[in-house]
Amino acid sequence: MLAEPIQAPPSPADAIIVALDGMDPEAACRLARALPELRWVKVGLELFVAAGPGIVSRLQELGLQVFLDLKFHDIPATMAGACRSAARLGARMITVHAAAGGRALAAAQAAAVDAAQEADLPVPTLLAVTVLTSWEADSFAAELAIGEPLEHYVPRLAALAAAAGIAGAVCSPHEVSSLRAAHPAPFTLVTPGIRPAGSAAGDQRRVLTPAQAIAAGASHLVIGRPITASPDPAAAFAACCAELA
Numbered sequence: 140m141l142a143e144p145i146q147a148p149p150s151p152a153d154a155i156i157v158a159l160d161g162m163d164p165e166a167a168c169r170l171a172r173a174l175p176e177l178r179w180v181k182v183g184l185e186l187f188v189a190a191g192p193g194i195v196s197r198l199q200e201l202g203l204q205v206f207l208d209l210k211f212h213d214i215p216a217t218m219a220g221a222c223r224s225a226a227r228l229g230a231r232m233i234t235v236h237a238a239a240g241g242r243a244l245a246a247a248q249a250a251a252v253d254a255a256q257e258a259d260l261p262v263p264t265l266l267a268v269t270v271l272t273s274w275e276a277d278s279f280a281a282e283l284a285i286g287e288p289l290e291h292y293v294p295r296l297a298a299l300a301a302a303a304g305i306a307g308a309v310c311s312p313h314e315v316s317s318l319r320a321a322h323p324a325p326f327t328l329v330t331p332g333i334r335p336a337g338s339a340a341g342d343q344r345r346v347l348t349p350a351q352a353i354a355a356g357a358s359h360l361v362i363g364r365p366i367t368a369s370p371d372p373a374a375a376f377a378a379c380c381a382e383l384a
């Protein structure tokens with residue numbers, strides 16, 4: 140069974156997932172409360188390791204949908220167990236690394252579906268991480284020596300994930316249009332590496348603006364520091380929404 144489809148975002152705020160990095164649980168909840176239009180938050184490794192699973196229910200109690208971005212990458216049994224636990228938390232999106240391989244991805248998908256159904260929770264959308272947005276093509280080729288360029292490796296991983304029953308992928312905005320052509324909606328394409336014009340790229344390498352990423356076919360945008368490190372996060376969030384309106 141596939142995940143319950145996450146409908147095409149009806150409003151700009153539904154397209155934006157704010158990454159709650161670089162803050163403790165209290166600050167994360169405070170920030171979430173300060174953005175009245177906020178619908179989605181991303182809990183990544185940093186916040187989850189510091190705060191524990193309870194942060195997911197705290198954010199859900201604020202009316203938010205949680206994207207649990209723990210990027211599981213392990214053997215099939217471990218991937219399945221991790222996705223089972225993540226689904227029981229009620230996370231609506233969960234990341235797994237596509238490079239874990241087809242058997243591990245299929246096991247993860249089956250476990251997430253079973254766990255959600257057993258707990259009477261919505262089936263989460265598993266997202267296969269392709270190539271992290273912090274990689275650039277040259278260092279990817281030089282350091283990993285994978286044998287094919289990044290722009291071919293990303294679609295290979297997305298196809299591997301789709302064949303294993305995974306309903307979405309994480310890619311950079313640079314690859315969205317080619318992935319969207321190969322994987323029409325309701326396949327979910329989530330893109331970090333989003334930088335509004337004039338904002339610092341930081342450690343990100345393959346970036347585009349919010350409007351460019353949506354125009355290319357992204358379902359959702361992950362935006363962290365351009366909002367969370369802004370002196371006025373509410374204004375920064377509103378500006379991202381306005382750019383998409």
Ligand SMILES: O=c1ccn([C@@H]2O[C@H](COP(=O)(O)O)[C@@H](O)[C@H]2O)c(=O)[nH]1
Pocket residue numbers: 158160183268270271272273309310331332333341343361362363364365
């Ligand atoms: O390829 C990837 C996968 C995940 N991420 C995560 O997204 C956010 C991006 O934060 P910014 O502050 O907007 O750079 C962060 O939590 C990453 O862990 C990614 O950047 N790239």
